[in-house]
Amino acid sequence: MNIDDVIRNRRSIRKYKEKPLTKEQIVEILDAGNRAPSAKNRVQWRFHVFEGEAKAKLIQVCREGIEKLPKIPLMASTANSYNIMDQAPVVILVLQTCEWGGIGAEIQSVSAAIQNMLLKAHSMGLGSLWINDVLFVEPQILDFLKITKEDSEFKDMLLEFGEKVGIEIGYSGPLVAAIALGYPDEDPKREPRKTVEEVTIWYE
């Protein structure tokens, strides 16, 4: 598959076959993520791979966590996202290191890694879904992973700088997203997109 086919034909997959992935397939996808560009080449992503019993426990943590929260409209899709994670044979939690504490560099690196993994999965005939709904239960997930909130070593300096120049710089949490992976059991149509003209302003 060439790069244009991969970019054009990737879809978010929300139904998966039971067929498991091999460890080699998962490692191939992680390797594609790990080859993404990163700010100052400091490789700010961390991957936590869940299958089987471990995945079931993770989803239980998500479901129990969300039950205890006050409901807001943005959370309406969480139950569905957790069901998709339940059905997919593999879930990868993607975390970021918090080096710059909210200045935004880490999230850009990590997002590049996620996109690489989604494209790689598609090129291998696999489906994937980028899932942000895990962020509603970030504290519970970090607790489950036994990860304490990591503060940037530059946080105070950045906060002070932010105040001086009138921009908000603060703490960024380590959890970025989950990725569901597996053999697709649906062939969704292309979601509508704005045209390039609609999203581009040219300066000449």
Ligand SMILES: Cc1cc2nc3c(=O)[nH]c(=O)nc-3n(C[C@H](O)[C@H](O)[C@H](O)COP(=O)(O)O)c2cc1C
């Ligand atoms: C940052 C981000 C977060 C997303 N979070 C979720 C999610 O929590 N649950 C879900 O079902 N889809 C999620 N999606 C998938 C989007 O809904 C999907 O990419 C969009 O509708 C376009 O469809 P396509 O991926 O098939 O092109 C997310 C996508 C992105 C990029």
